[in-house]
Each structure stands twice: as C-alpha cells, then as structure tokens.
Amino acid sequence: MGTLVEEIFSRKLRKEVKAGEIVIADVDYMLTHDNTTPLAIKAWNDIAKPIKDKSKLIIVFDHAYPAPNVIAAMAQQKILEFIKEQNIPNFLRKGICHQVLIEEGFVVPGRIIIGADSHTNTYGALGCFSAGFGSTELGVAWVTGKTWFKVPHTVHVKLTGKTQRGVFAKDIMIYVAGKLGMNGATYKSLEFSGDYIENLPMHERIVFSNMSTELGAKCGLIASDKTTISYLENHTKAQGPFHEIKPINPNYEKEVEIDVSKIIPQVSCHPTVDNVKPLNELEGMQIDQVFIGTCTNGRYEDLEIAAKILKGRKVSRFTRTIITPASQAIHEKAEQNGLVKIFNEAGCTVTATGCGACIGRHGGVLAPGDKAFTTMNRNFIGRMGSAEAEIYLGSPASAAATAIEGKVADPRKYMTGEEQ
C-alpha cells in the first residue's frame, strides 16, 4: 500500500514502510565511475574492512575516458590497480554508465541501486529505485552492502494527452521543470504517470527519470508495466522474472496534472533548467555549438530523429555539431543503419561514446561567449568549459534543426510527420 517509492521499499524490506521513515536496506548494485571511484576507494581504505560482495560493485569509465590529460590518466591507473587487486568483476568501458547499466541488465523493477553520480535516478524509468550519492557513501556501502534511506514523500506528476508533432519527452520534461522549478522536488520522489507516460516507449520514459535530478528529486519513478518488461526482454541482458510494480492507494504530498497536447517544443535557457521558454521565442538566436548525446538524449532513437532531420542537409558552417552516442551498442547500430554516414555527410563530428562535452573537460569544450544548444540535462554556468558560455537545453530534433540553421530553429519545419 502506498506510493511507488513506498511500494518498492516495502517489497524490498518485506514490511510496510511509509514516507518519512528512516530505513536501512540492502542495495543490489553500487555504481561508481572514473570521476567518483577514487574517493570511494579512499573511503574504503580508511574504513579498512573487506568488501562484502564484489559482484555488487559496478565501475564504469565514461566521464573522461579515454583520458584527456595526465592527471585523469593517473586517476584511472589507480582505479585499475584497485580493480585488479580486488578482482572486481563488473568493470565496463562501453558507454555512459546510465545507459550501460540498463543495457547490461543490472536494472530491473524493484531493485535498489545507488550510484556516485547524480543522474543515477535514470533507472526509475524501469521501476527501479535508484539515487545518487557521494563517493564516501559508496565506499561505505562496499563494506556494509547496505545504506540508510529516508523514504521520501512523493510529488505526483500526471501527464495526459497526446503530444503534437515535433514534441518529445524532452520538451515535456523541460516544461515540467519550468512549472515545478529546480527546487520543486528537493528530497522528494517524483512519480510520473498518466496515459501519456503509459503510451510512451522506454527511451522516452528514461528522459523523465534522468531529469528528475534537476528538480532536486531523490528519485524519479515510473510504474513498471508491459512496456518495461518487453524492453527488458528485447533490449537488455536482464534476467527475469520481471514484476509490474504500481502504486496502491497512494497518498501524495503534492499532485500536478499537465495536458501535454498543448505543449510546443521547449528550451531550458541559460543558466538554469527552470528558465524555460517555448522554442519559438528563441528562434533565430545564433548558436556556436550543437551537442547531441548524454545519458538524457544519446540513445539510438534520439540519433535516429536527428539523422532524419539532417539527411541530405548540411549543418551551418559556423556551428560545430557534435554527436556522441550514449553507448558502443548505440554507436554500432547507428553505424550499421547508416546514421553515422548521414551525420558525417551533414558535417557533424561523431565522437566515441562517453559523457563527452557534457562535463566540460573534453570532447567539445566551450569558449567564452559561445552559445551551445544541447540535449543535456543541465545547463549550469561553466558546465561545458568557459563560465562565460551559455547553454540551452532541448530535444534532439530541436538540436538537429538548430544545427542546420546555425540559429535556434523549430524542428517541426524539417519533419514530414512520419518521424515520430
């Protein structure tokens, strides 16, 4: 009985738990990446006790990999020594952690996954409780196999209706961010439901959970259903049985209902995710760099829509257009299906998978005065390099249209109606 987060914790702990309770729960997996593993190793060394279950650790190299400088290389060298010494089985270099964990089958409804990365929330789209933590807590959990949670209260976002042509999950989530604000769900569980969500394919649902972080949420959950189970069976290595976990007579702290049918393409403007404007108010603003990728929108379908828009066209001569697939598997599929060729012919730069330009250390760093239009989840000052650059967030379709014109452009004029 309860909200989705209460249901997941109650199942896990085999007793009914309610929002506000502090519980200690076993965690199923613990994620760290090249940026956050060194501090977790330090914490673990300081505790000086053995790792409880090595098969529950997952270490991913994605943030600054391949290493762009000597210091990053030295950090990765230290992590590799640890992996070797401790014989850690789950060590992955196949793409962005949040995509790879789903592909590799670690993410299953009802599990609890903690990660030293703020976008660990992503797995909530598959009915898995997942949340970001600091590295020290990960080092602690390596030893204890568990951690403390305050079961959060829930903000329920009900999304109804059918989107217009050229409007994607990213536009709707940006709209929600504008409505709730970047502090709108701090400490809370954001639960997304409604017929819009129920009809949405998994790659689009993931956008909502991924960006729940930007509203301060502890987790961003979607009830698991037939879509979830079919995705797990057909697109991941996860082993069933998989459960449909739904809220039962939930008591929500706050409820918001939004009719998505009225929403047009949206943009989060410099410098916060909740500085939201309809894209048409920004049309014509010059853009120096377009970046399509990240754990938010670097999936195959995101690249596919961008390719449909870019096919047979050229990106603006003065707009650097960078495309970074979220995983090697996505990159391979994009290659096989001719997407990479379309991007190359359009004048884009397709990079190897990884977090890339999103963390401002390599793969497309911004100069002072640059304006970037990206499919990222976050546009903080200095995020992509210079603190004097501006970052705008939108859908992959909006980003592709913008790349063609070199100015913010409405994707709908490049879409025939068959794309979605």
Added chain:
Amino acid sequence: MSKVWKFNNNVNTDEIIPGRFNITIIPEELAKNVFCEVSPDFAKNVQKGDVIVAGENFGCGSSREHAPIAIKASGTKCIIAQSFARIFFRNCINIGLPLLECKEVYEEINENDNVEVNIETGVLKNNTSGKEYQAQPVPSFVLKIAQAGGIIPFLREHEVEELQ
C-alpha cells in the same frame, strides 16, 4: 567568532567547484579553487571558523563530493542555509561538515556579520545585530555520525544498524 560569507539561492556544485578542478581529491588543492567563479575572493580571504549563509537548495547539481570537501578544507566551520540539495546534504554529514537549516538567518544576516554558532544546539547568535536564532534540530542519527566525525570514523567503531 565567525565571519559570515553570504550566498544566494540554488548555489550549485559547479559554482562551488567547477568540474575542471575535480581532477584531484587532495582537499587543500580543491580549497584553492572553491567558489572561484561566483566569489573569487572567498578562497583567498576565508578564515578558519568562518561560516556560510545561503538561501534555498544549497549544493544542488552533481553528486561530486569534491564540493563539500573543498568547503570543509577552506576552513569553513558550517553552512547555514534555508534548505540543502539532498546529495550535498548527505555528503556533508558523511564527511563531517556541519549543516544547519534555518529560514530567518538568510533573510536577516548580512555578509561580514560576526556570529557564534553552536552546532549541537543549533543556536546561532549574531554579534553584529545582537539577535539570536534557533535552527531546525538535527536528526539523532545525523548527530551520531557527526559526533563520530563522519561516517567512516563511525563505522570503525559501530555497525551501520546502530544508526537506526
């Protein structure tokens, strides 16, 4: 006596320590660049025992522990904000950087005021204005971790279940 450094709402982890400096985990190195873009004088002039006063949602953004570590290593005694972002809140507890939540402090205290803060009781006295404030009481399990000096010293002596 502590000097107040005042920040606004929604101070994010990139503002506390930009990503490009997170290539080290040496606290003193991180402290050299803390707030370098939003408050360039902070790292140069902060004194041991100074406090940070901020508005809502302090520490939002990345899970990077580099952010609270940089603040702690700068000598900052504690942060008093209207609210904290959740990962930042946990990180501070875990590394032993004290936090207090209080609405009025942000509204009424100015940069450079002299204050006295008692972390155990949550009482803050503003010597500049003479006014006293009571921050929200800290949950008991948080105090247990804080009294041990962070989660790691706590776990050396105890089991995780003892937090409950």
